[in-house]
Structure formats: C-alpha cells, structure tokens
Amino acid sequence: MSFEESMDRPAEAEPDDREPVRSLPDYLHYRAEQPTYRSPGPLRIMVAAFEGWNDAGEAATDAVEELATQAHAEQYRQVNDDDYYDFQMTRPVVTRAENSLGQINWPQTRILHSAAGTTTEDQPDLYFMLGVEPSLRWRAFVSEIVEVAEDLDLDAVVMVGSYLSDVPHSRPLTATLFSTQSAVRAGLEDVLSPHYEGPTGITGVIAEEAARDGFTVLSVWSVVPHYVSQAPSPKAKLGLVTRLEELLGMRVEVGSLTEDAEAWERGVDELAEEDQEVSDYIRRLEKAQDTEELPEASGESIAREFERFLRRRDDQQ
Numbered sequence: 665m666s667f668e669e670s671m672d673r674p675a676e677a678e679p680d681d682r683e684p685v686r687s688l689p690d691y692l693h694y695r696a697e698q699p700t701y702r703s704p705g706p707l708r709i710m711v712a713a714f715e716g717w718n719d720a721g722e723a724a725t726d727a728v729e730e731l732a733t734q735a736h737a738e739q740y741r742q743v744n745d746d747d748y749y750d751f752q753m754t755r756p757v758v759t760r761a762e763n764s765l766g767q768i769n770w771p772q773t774r775i776l777h778s779a780a781g782t783t784t785e786d787q788p789d790l791y792f793m794l795g796v797e798p799s800l801r802w803r804a805f806v807s808e809i810v811e812v813a814e815d816l817d818l819d820a821v822v823m824v825g826s827y828l829s830d831v832p833h834s835r836p837l838t839a840t841l842f843s844t845q846s847a848v849r850a851g852l853e854d855v856l857s858p859h860y861e862g863p864t865g866i867t868g869v870i871a872e873e874a875a876r877d878g879f880t881v882l883s884v885w886s887v888v889p890h891y892v893s894q895a896p897s898p899k900a901k902l903g904l905v906t907r908l909e910e911l912l913g914m915r916v917e918v919g920s921l922t923e924d925a926e927a928w929e930r931g932v933d934e935l936a937e938e939d940q941e942v943s944d945y946i947r948r949l950e951k952a953q954d955t956e957e958l959p960e961a962s963g964e965s966i967a968r969e970f971e972r973f974l975r976r977r978d979d980q981q
Contacts, residue, residue, distance in 0.1 A: 684853045689788050689913040691851045692819045692880065706780035707788035708816055709912060712809075713824040714773075716797030718865035720888040721897025723826035725794060727886075727904035732792040734916050735778035740791065743773040743812070748798035748805045771796040775812070783915045790912065791816060797866045805866070806873050813879060820880040823871045824908070826900055829887040832949040833932045837900040839907035842883045844875050855882065884908060891942065892932050898924040 685691050692707050711731065713724040749771045757769045773795030780789045798805045813821060831837065841855040849855045867883070875881040884907060886900040902918065902925045909916040936942045 682851065684851055686853050686910055687913050688820055688822070688852065688880075688882070688911050689786060691848070692788075694851070707819045708791065709788050709820045709822060710775075710791040710793055710813060710816070710818050711822045711824060711908065711912065712793035712795075712867070712870065714795050714797045714866050716865060718797070718825035718827065718867040720826040720828045721893055721900055722895035723886050723888055723897045723900035723904060724824045724867075726896060726898075726901045727908065728792055728794055728824055730901065730905055730921070731790075731908060731912075731914065731916065732776045732778065732794070735782050735787070735790055735792075735914065737776035737778040737790065737792050740775045740777040741812075742775070743795070743805070743808060745770060745772045748773075748800050749796070750799040753799045754796055773798075784913060786913045787915075788819075788913060790914075791818070802866065802869060806869050809870055810873055810877050813874060813877075818879060820882070821871070821874045822908070822911070823867045823881070823883045824885075824904060825865070825867045825883065826886045826888050826897070826904070828890040828893050830949060831887045831889050832946050832953060833889045833892055833899065833929060834946065834950060835953055837886055837888070837897075837903045839884050839886045839904045841907070841911070842885065843881060844872070845881065848880060848882060852882075858883070882911075884911070889932075891945070896928075898928045901925075 682694065685694075688709060689707050692709075711728055713719065713728040715722065715725050719725050751771070754771045756771065758766045759769060760766055773793065776792045776794070778787070778790040778792070781787055782790075793809075841852070842858045843849055843852075843855050844858060849857060871881050871883050884904065886904045888897045888900045898921065902921045905916055905918060905921060908914070909918075936946055
C-alpha cells in the first residue's frame with residue numbers, strides 16, 4: 665500500500681467550541697460520538713519510541729518501556745526486522761548467562777499489548793511499539809507500520825522522542841506535546857504546532873505519514889541537557905512518564921522513578937561543583953529559564969499538580 669492511496673478513514677475533524685481536555689481518551693470519546701468515526705469497543709492507542717537519533721539519553725524508549733512494564737503489556741507481534749537493518753551499522757548485542765552460553769539480541773521492532781482497564785478503569789487498549797531506528801528501506805518500514813496501525817484499527821498514534829537542548833539539569837525536564845492537526849490542538853490542552861524544518865528521524869516520519877493516513881497523531885518530546893547527554897537520563901524519563909500517564913488515562917507508580925531522578929540530579933550537581941566553568945554555565949541556563957518561565961507559574965499549573973497528587977494518594981489507600 666502506498667502512502668498516497670486514500671484510506672477509508674475520516675477527514676480531520678474541524679475544531680469546535682468545546683473546552684480542551686487533558687487526556688487523549690477524553691478527546692477521542694468525544695470524536696467517537698460521531699457514528700462514522702470508529703467501530704465499537706475500547707479505544708485503541710499506540711505509543712511508539714525508537715532507539716537512535718530521536719532518543720537522547722534513551723529517555724524516550726526508557727519511558728515507553730516503563731509504561732509497558734507497569735501496564736503488564738505482553739508481546740503482541742514483531743515487524744519483519746531483517747529487511748530494515750544493516751547489521752554492520754546496527755549490530756546485534758551478545759549477553760551471557762552464568763554458563764557462558766551467548767544470547768544474541770538482534771535489532772528489532774516489537775509491539776506489546778496492554779488490555780483496556782489494566783491500570784485504571786478508563787485506560788484504553790494500549791499498544792506499545794519499541795524498536796531501533798532502521799538503517800535501510802525507511803519507506804517500506806513506515807508503510808508496514810501504518811499497515812499495522814490499520815490492522816489494529818487504532819484511534820490514535822502517539823510518538824515519543826527526546827532531544828538535546830540548552831536546558832539546566834536542575835529544573836524540571838517536562839514533556840511537550842505537538843500535533844500537526846488543528847482539531848487535536850484545539851481539543852487537547854497544551855498541544856503546540858510543530859515548526860521544526862530539517863533532517864528528521866523515524867519518529868518524525870511515522871508521525872507525518874500516520875497523520876496523512878487519517879490517524880489522530882501526537883508527538884510527545886522531552887529535552888535532555890546537552891552537557892549530560894549520556895544514558896540513562898532518569899529525570900527526562902520521569903517527565904515523559906508523568907505526561908504520558910495523564911495523556912493516556914493510565915495510573916503509574918512514580919516513586920522509584922522520582923528517586924532515580926533525584927539521585928541523578930545530585931550526581932550531576934557533584935560533578936558540576938568540580939568544574940567552575942561548568943557551574944557558571946549551568947547558573948546562566950538556570951537564570952535564563954527562570955526568567956522565561958516566570959509567567960507560567962500560574963494557579964492553574966499548581967492546581968493541576970495538586971490534582972495529580974490527590975489521584976495517586978487515593979490509589980494508595
């Protein structure tokens with residue numbers, strides 16, 4: 665199936681006067697009121713991240729892996745991997761058990777499934793796609809991914825990425841939502857229109873082609889401080905998990921993730937103290953970000969964080 669072939673999916677909905685919502689299921693439930701939009705049953709959403717160019721600090725793949733683990737997702741299927749990798753560029757990895765026998769782990773793209781209602785009553789059917797950015801035949805790879813989405817009759821596709829930026833490690837590494845679709849930007853809170861132009865990774869290509877094919881598509885991105893770009897990046901991972909939890913209608917235990925993020929920040933603090941030039945640079949980044957974000961410390965954002973705290977507290981009782 666070519667990208668240009670028209671599919672039997674609805675055209676993008678026009679923005680309306682309804683108040684925007686925070687969660688993707690709430691937005692999709694409204695669209696499901698339109699009888700021609702979807703088949704009956706639970707909502708079906710795919711969340712995808714790929715190792716490589718769009719996975720700074722491995723925050724994106726680590727975040728999606730964490731969600732899949734907490735949602736008790738099970739292996740659903742794999743993409744035909746040998747067609748898409750040059751194994752001299754993306755080499756397999758060998759691991760060894762106690763008896764020294766080697767296990768070869770080949771680059772692959774796998775899909776895991778978490779049934780609706782697993783973490784909360786309102787959680788949709790979730791399909792988690794995790795893979796390595798292919799090195800060959802991108803057009804065929806993306807076409808196969810879009811066909812998988814068609815086979816699953818998905819209601820939405822959420823692409824997850826992370827990138828390096830001039831941000832201080834000592835401030836929240838929050839996730840940002842983007843969509844090329846005006847109806848999504850109007851119907852969901854805090855979704856921005858992407859303005860980037862230039863080279864892109866497989867995450868961006870899939871997002872564009874899935875949107876062109878008629879799916880509701882969002883991209884969720886976190887920043888990673890460029891001066892601590894090595895993996896893992898637990899604070900960026902935490903920012904992605906927290907935002908995706910709310911976006912997807914899940915419930916996630918973040919206690920250990922918060923501890924990891926705090927330990928990571930303390931470690932970077934200690935390293936920075938040993939280099940005056942780095943310390944001065946971080947303070948300049950902090951000052952610039954604090955000045956820029958001062959107006960955003962609103963009562964609305966504080967109330968939203970308090971609501972999130974109350975939900976987690978109720979779950980623990």
